[in-house]
Structures are given as structure tokens and as C-alpha cells.
Amino acid sequence: MLPVTVLRVFLAEYRVDFRKQMNGLLAEAYRLGADPYGGDCVVFIKKDRTQLRALVGDSYGLYLVSRRFEGSRLRTALQFAAEPSAGTISTGELSLLLEGSSFTVHQRATAWRTPPETR
Secondary structure: OOOOOOOEEEEEOEOOOOOOOHHHHHHHHHHOOOOHHHOEEEEEEOOOOOEEEEEEEOOOOEEEEEEEOOOOOOOOOOOOEOOOOEEEEOHHHHHHHHHOOOOOOOOOOOOOOOOOOOO
8 A cells, every 4th residue: 555645657667776766766757757746656676576666756755665575576477678668557456566466457448437518
């Protein structure tokens, strides 16, 4: 459970040096086009898939959530790209990642929206 409300979740699909601290990960988040202070959450997965870090913020500051998977690896079908890129995942998929579960999304349901008003 993250300490703030998350609007969008970005999953970094490239290798990030985990020696970077909060400011370095914030620079990577801005590089991806995310705004952690505006409610975006950016998730970074370590190269050997034994750790993940989520950077999220609010109007008061930033939170860096780190999760290490003891004795096992994160089971994702993520292929690391050479160039910085990010995909979006839902908050439910983020919960599964933080739990260490594996998931595969074959097809996402379309979001329900209210029909536009007719006059």
C-alpha cells in the first residue's frame, strides 16, 4: 500500500542503476515524462529482478518505496529495452507487483465512461 493517492503508474522498461538515490530516480521519472509530484508513480525493477523501487509523491514531498524479494525473483515477462521507455499499468497490477505475484495481461477491459450529454 502506497502512502498517497496514485493517478497513473509507469513501469520503467529499461535498466536503471539502483545505486541512484531519490534525486537520480526523480530525474529518470522526469525523463520518462512522469510527474511524481502530480500523482504519478514510477516503478523501477532491478536488472536481476530481486528488487523493485516505486517513486511517488504528493504536494509535500516524495516517497521511495523499496521492496526486496528474499530467496526468489520477481516473475514478470518484462524485457528490458536499450532506450528509456515506460509502459503504463493499473494500480491493481502495481499491487500484484508489490506482492511479488506474476501477472500477464492479455487484453484490458475498456474503461467505462458516461455518455456525452445530448441537447
